[in-house]
Amino acid sequence: MEDKLTLLEVFDNINSHRNYRIVHTVHEFTSVCPKTGHPDFATMEIEYIPEKFCVELKSLKLYLQSFRNDGIFYENVTNRIADDLIGLLQPRYFRLTANFSVRGGLSSDVEVEHIADGFEE
Amino acid sequence: MEDKLTLLEVFDNINSHRNYRIVHTVHEFTSVCPKTGHPDFATMEIEYIPEKFCVELKSLKLYLQSFRNDGIFYENVTNRIADDLIGLLQPRYFRLTANFSVRGGLSSDVEVEHIADGFEE
Amino acid sequence: MEDKLTLLEVFDNINSHRNYRIVHTVHEFTSVCPKTGHPDFATMEIEYIPEKFCVELKSLKLYLQSFRNDGIFYENVTNRIADDLIGLLQPRYFRLTANFSVRGGLSSDVEVEHIADGFEE
Amino acid sequence: MEDKLTLLEVFDNINSHRNYRIVHTVHEFTSVCPKTGHPDFATMEIEYIPEKFCVELKSLKLYLQSFRNDGIFYENVTNRIADDLIGLLQPRYFRLTANFSVRGGLSSDVEVEHIADGFEE
Amino acid sequence: MEDKLTLLEVFDNINSHRNYRIVHTVHEFTSVCPKTGHPDFATMEIEYIPEKFCVELKSLKLYLQSFRNDGIFYENVTNRIADDLIGLLQPRYFRLTANFSVRGGLSSDVEVEHIADGFEE
Amino acid sequence: MEDKLTLLEVFDNINSHRNYRIVHTVHEFTSVCPKTGHPDFATMEIEYIPEKFCVELKSLKLYLQSFRNDGIFYENVTNRIADDLIGLLQPRYFRLTANFSVRGGLSSDVEVEHIADGFEE
Amino acid sequence: MEDKLTLLEVFDNINSHRNYRIVHTVHEFTSVCPKTGHPDFATMEIEYIPEKFCVELKSLKLYLQSFRNDGIFYENVTNRIADDLIGLLQPRYFRLTANFSVRGGLSSDVEVEHIADGFEE
Amino acid sequence: MEDKLTLLEVFDNINSHRNYRIVHTVHEFTSVCPKTGHPDFATMEIEYIPEKFCVELKSLKLYLQSFRNDGIFYENVTNRIADDLIGLLQPRYFRLTANFSVRGGLSSDVEVEHIADGFEE
Amino acid sequence: MEDKLTLLEVFDNINSHRNYRIVHTVHEFTSVCPKTGHPDFATMEIEYIPEKFCVELKSLKLYLQSFRNDGIFYENVTNRIADDLIGLLQPRYFRLTANFSVRGGLSSDVEVEHIADGFEE
């Protein structure tokens, strides 16, 4: 799983004198349930206030597509993606919300939030 | 009613270094009105920040299905489910919102919130 | 299953000189999947042009509630209800549409239509 | 009930050389259930192609308000209103659709259509 | 108007160790405009945190139906219902929101909120 | 009222070898009720298959704005506009649908259709 | 423009022992653009907590209709109406939100808020 | 690709004395674009009137999941699935509608319809 | 304008034994108004039943983007695109619907339909 990180690219944030908010919404995330082997589907919303770097869109898409055939739980895939992006971007603020589709009459959201030490909006 | 609890299963929260939010929405809860014997229908939204444990999805579904033929009031079934899940998960934060369908031109929501002692987000 | 029929009541159609259309929509039908034992949920739309009789609403509700704990397939429960109501009401026109909720990313509708011999609108 | 009819007023259709369609939608019809004494609520849609007369709007409103405290079944109130308006307006085409609100998880529509003898659109 | 209060019934709140929220939404409230005599229509949303008592649903419905033929202004009927329910339930928190339907291109909401002395959520 | 017609401009239909459909929807039509003096509001949908001419958009807007302070009934203003446009454009097919906003809990639509002699789609 | 104020009427607030909120939404406001002469359309939402007076609904409607043929900018008409109502009602709290319809692919809102000196909710 | 067919199972249609309609909607179909290698997403609606057989739901789901990593064009995957199901079920009527998600500001639907020889509804 | 056609590419329809329907919806078409120089925006829906050829998606996108800075009327751009695609694809059935955004409170649709000689569905 290490090499997923190499898919992600960043570019310089040339507006770092200001706190501003970027939200990328990925409508078609899919991975595989490790228990049943059936596919899971989710919408992923990534919101952050950049510090030095912004994530490049195409690379973000490829990174998220790389989970397509991985068997991984809702709670863990959400935390995993949050860890990767927080580590790479070192953002002032970060929030990832994953909305998983209905399974057996039950839908699930997982939300991870991260605020850089000392950051206040 | 004691044995409903045995239906619920948990798994370890491997991301407990972080506060993150899980929301499970059960679209098809049904129980029975103890006064009229007619079925009641509700959507149940369970939101929590886990401490040591997460609730396993399939077991949550079976637990909620076990109320199908129980006669119990809106206010009481909501508090009962909240008590069971809070007792089992010992979450940092917990909220249960039950949205009961229209009866006689009148719909009802019941919402229970619980914050662990000393927890601050 | 015979005695479900005794739950249904009719009243006289006092406007039979005219073709007019009645649609009853039951938002909370539930039965049980005979394979998995899990509950199924559906919205049932019953449309008909009455001849001699109209179905009484409260009795229709009780009749449909009686399937609550029956194990029966989508296709069969829809045809069964259609057979019962067509037999009882002998309507000029009849259509039953059942919309079953999402299961495993898949939702299903079943629609039965019946036109009395010689009836033309 | 006879005197409800005196509430309705008409005005001359000055465009009778042409078939054109008028639809009045009354969003707040209410009457009383003759069995339970509880109020019923409906939206009434009146569609017609006028011949000699159009119904005056304010009088239509007062006529429909006059059912407010009458105990009368869905099927019958719809046919009654249709009979009154068809008798008064002698329209080329007429359709009344009544959408009654949810009662016990069940909503109902009643639709009456009338085409004048020899009328073809 | 005194005897409307006798229509309301309460039951004991057996979960008073906890603050929890109950919301009843009545979709079909109707009264009469004291100026024009025309009917008014509203949706009433009653939200409260119970102390000793909860309001019984059927009695709430009958109480609200009792305004059907009363002539009373928007602002006053909303405050009147709030006064009655606050007096009866002595809730920790209470809010009533009345949404009146469009009249002359103009719709109106009236909202009353009440917090028991010393109550803090 | 004659001079309203001078506001309308046409341009040549350079695609007359083909039947094609044009729909202009005017979201903000307003005139005045001749009885009460209060303003009426409507959405006007004009659909036609052109023969020799198309109506110029800006002129159509000015023509419709010219009714702003005219007192005229729903049924008559709709037929009047239809007459003007049919006379000017001589279209193969024409339909005007006017949707008037809610007044006293009652909304109204008026629809006029015209097919040129001998035209078949 | 002075005499618009004479159109507004008030009535006594008999519930002034309590802070409660009134919202009137006018769906069909129209005035004229002073630059182009074309009509503007807006929805106006007036929210206030009354002190001594409430605004009478019919007079509010007539007052707002009086702008129908006035040429006035978005920003100014909104402030003008706010000034008039604040001056007349002396409310504890006041907010006016005007939502102007799309012009040239661009829609606009203007929002004025006013809090009486010393008022705290 | 041959062996995908072995995933599909049927069961006997016990209501074949009647024409009735079954619609299965699969909300989460995904395959791969053969040109770019990026995933495609679609909703598939399968509507049919059964003759001798109905398709078993779970097997239908597994069959459709088997396309997850296949590179295949919109037009071809839709025709392929239609061919498989028509061959297997020999239905009286069949329609497959595939709604592919937005790519580059462009979304696509493909619809295949099949009517058995001599079938008339 | 001739060379726009060279942007379009086709591929062979390998399912021509069957009539099936393809719908491409382009959500972000933009051209320029030849009178005012302001940009126009539309959604274009292209529906066809292919004969020998299907239009390649990426080339369709580039072809439609090529109108970005062209000054051309609604009616004419729609007929132009229809002519180009009909000429290229020679489809059994073709329909183009263009929905142009609101301008001055007025939105417009233009719809062109074409049926190949002798084609009957």
Next chain:
Amino acid sequence: MEDKLTLLEVFDNINSHRNYRIVHTVHEFTSVCPKTGHPDFATMEIEYIPEKFCVELKSLKLYLQSFRNDGIFYENVTNRIADDLIGLLQPRYFRLTANFSVRGGLSSDVEVEHIADGFEE
């Protein structure tokens, strides 16, 4: 790019004694992706509390149209527009939210907020 600024015009804020909020929503912003050359589409929402100046609407439209053929990244075009408007208007409060349309299953928002030194609402 300097001369875009000359497109913007302001007018005096004659209501500067009060903090009030203006929101302009531009539904049809388009620029070009500097990497792929394909057009990007966005909705731009500009919210501000004016100090001395308001932005004139028509000039705002022309200013935003001037980006039509510029190649510029999401993050940068949003910050650029914010810088231009903040510099020109010197508003008490400013927020720009840009909602970019779906590309490759991924949509993006960028939000810039600015509060004048010492301003407190």
